[in-house]
Amino acid sequence: MPELPEVETVATGLHRRVAGDVIESIWLGDKPQTFKSKPAEIAATVEGTLISAVRRVGKHIVVDLEAPGAKSEVRQWIVHLGMTGRFLVVDPAVELAKHTHAIARLKSGRELRFVDPRRFGKLAVVREGAGFAGPGSEPLTITREDFIQLFRRRKSPIKAALLNQKLLHGVGNIYADEALFRAGIRPKRHAGKLTRDELTRLHKELVKVLRAAIKAGGTTVSDYVDSAGESGLFQFRLRAYGRTGEPCLRCKTPIKRIVVGGRSTHYCPKCQG
DNA sequence: AGGTTGACCTGGACGC
């Protein structure tokens, strides 16, 4: 899936295209695993509302909704894409993709469809603005000092800590590897043993790589597409992720693949000390 | 309590 840059791309694309539209009705499929809130509650929350905004929080897409005559009431449709989820705006004439789990019919005549083969994605609704995101900071806005403090006394490998959504929101396997490569830090290093200089570098490189990936419309490895069905472009600029055995772009040493925290991890054994 | 592992799913790539 979709990590922060991909979710950001989908959310901003949806915002541009459907903000101001009205959800007239919604159809929900029969795979219970997809629905974190009860289907009846999802329908009751979204039907008849105006989409006031679509934005990203961590790896979640938040659709802000306004019920007629109740502008101040909090209503949100929360979509998590899991690994293979797609959230698309399409013409109703477009053939239904296999594994379509939700279809919202919009007043403009278009449809908002949620498609997810592996079913790790989730749909939910929130009614009182009670945080669904939990603890953790946004990597694009956290200060350098707070970033450094996050990893104090952590014994897990820095790679695993970067993926821990209770610490940072939105970093996944691709960008964790990329940030560590660019900062020259070995993924297995204990987070708590990194120096201030190393963490400063990591913070800077993480922000840089996330921003560059957003600009490129995200990374498409296999499934990811934006809200219009378009692939991203950042896969052509990856330096470590998925480059097992290929020469390091800095020193030509073959990139190594290991497993850290159960996730496949790519790094340069020479540049990342 | 913090850290690690396996389970949840489908489908594509690869080897025989």
Next chain:
DNA sequence: TGCGTCCAGGTCAACC
């Protein structure tokens, strides 16, 4: 062509 195995961008619950 067909079957088996492995792998995949995420998250939890269950264990140590």
